[in-house]
Amino acid sequence: EVQLVESGGGLVQPGGSLRLSCAASGFTFSSYWMNWIRQAPGKGLEWVAKIKGDGSEKYYVDSVRGRFTISRDNAKNSLYLQMNSLRAEDAAVYYCVKWREACFDYWGQGTLVTVSA
Amino acid sequence: QTVVTQKPSFSVSPGGTLTLTCGLSSGSVSTTNYPSWYQQTPGQAPRTLIYTTNTRSSGVPDRFSGSILGNEAALTITGAQADDESDYYCLLYVGYGNWVFGGGTKLTVL
Numbered sequence: 236e237v238q239l240v241e242s243g244g245g246l247v248q249p250g251g252s253l254r255l256s257c258a259a260s261g262f263t264f265s266s267y268w269m270n271w272i273r274q275a276p277g278k279g280l281e282w283v284a285k286i287k288g289d290g291s292e293k294y295y296v297d298s299v300r301g302r303f304t305i306s307r308d309n310a311k312n313s314l315y316l317q318m319n320s321l322r323a324e325d326a327a328v329y330y331c332v333k334w335r336e337a338c339f340d341y342w343g344q345g346t347l348v349t350v351s352a
Numbered sequence: 353q354t355v356v357t358q359k360p361s362f363s364v365s366p367g368g369t370l371t372l373t374c375g376l377s378s379g380s381v382s383t384t385n386y387p388s389w390y391q392q393t394p395g396q397a398p399r400t401l402i403y404t405t406n407t408r409s410s411g412v413p414d415r416f417s418g419s420i421l422g423n424e425a426a427l428t429i430t431g432a433q434a435d436d437e438s439d440y441y442c443l444l445y446v447g448y449g450n451w452v453f454g455g456g457t458k459l460t461v462l
Contacts, residue, residue, distance in 0.1 A: 280390070280398065280441055280453045294449070330397060337386040338403035338443065345397055 237261040237341045239331045244346030251321050255346055257314040257331030262341075265289065265309040268334040271316045273327035274345075281327075284316065285334065299325070318348070326350045354378060354446040358454035364432045364461055372457050373424040374442030380423030385444040387425035389418060392439045392456075401440075402427060429459075437461045 243255040255271070271283040284295045284305040293305050304317040314331055328345040355377035364370040374389075375381060388403040400409040402418035405425065417428045425444070429436055442454040 279456045282451065282453065336404075337445070338388040338400060338409075339390070339398075340400050340403070340409065342397040342399070 237333065239333065239341055239343035241329065241331045241343045241346035244329065244348045246349045246351065247321055248352055249322060249350055251350075252317070252319045253321065253348060255316040255318065255329055255331075255348075257343060259312045259314065259331075259333070262333070264307075264312040269307060269314045270332040270334055270339065271305060271314075272330045272332050272339070272342075273325075273348075274330070275324070275327040278327075283329070286314070321348075321350045323350050354450075354452060356442060356444050356446070356452045356454040358440075358442060358457045360455070361458045361460065364429075364459065366432060366434060366461055368432050369428065369430045370432060370459070371421065372427045372429075372440050372442075372459070373421065374426070374444065374454050375424040376444065376446070381425045381444060382420060385425070385446070387418065387420075388443045389416075389425075389427045390441045390443065392441065393435075393437075398441065432461050434461050 238260045240258045247253050265288050270285040273281050273283050286293050286305045302320045306315045328347050330345045331343040332339045333341040357375045383405050387405050389401045390398040391401050392398040401412050401416050406418040415430050419426045439456045441456045446452050
């Protein structure tokens with residue numbers, strides 16, 4: 236059974252940093268692109284970043300490029316999102332999501348990031 | 353910038369059939385946009401319903417079906433049930449490696 240378990244969310248001040256983690260199990264982690272998708276309170280889904288199975292390619296939405304870094308450790312079956320220079324508009328539930336051909340097929344339960352002074 | 357369009361809300365009576373649609377701000381949706389659909393109940397993570405236009409994800413009942421209707425992607429739910437009351441998001445490939453979510457449709461069953 237595929238499981239994705241996020242952690243690391245919390246309250247952070249504007250300008251601060253946070254590192255999210257996602258522990259994956261139930262599939263060959265290194266074979267799949269992985270993503271972070273976020274959802275601000277009461278809003279829709281927004282793709283944030285993705286990383287190739289071997290970590291060789293990374294892509295970001297324009298609003299976080301240069302501030303967020305996606306990474307993975309295939310030996311630990313783990314995905315990460317380092318978030319720096321956080322802004323109020325980054326506040327959201329962040330989901331760790333597996334990608335298969337042409338769809339996001341498995342989603343974690345999400346971790347809440349709150350940005351407030 | 354390409355926008356993926358969905359009606360903000362939709363209502364259906366229990367037992368009814370409904371079709372939610374997903375379009376593009378510029379152009380028509382086709383199978384080459386690889387439409388997928390996601391269901392999200394309040395407080396829960398999204399769940400994948402349909403991918404590549406009309407393939408049901410594992411465990412999804414056959415009351416849910418996907419298609420292309422005219423120039424839009426469509427999600428049809430037959431025999432609506434109370435627990436179908438959720439937000440539904442579509443995802444489309446819009447070219448150059450970019451995938452974009454629609455804004456979501458809030459379905460009410462009453």
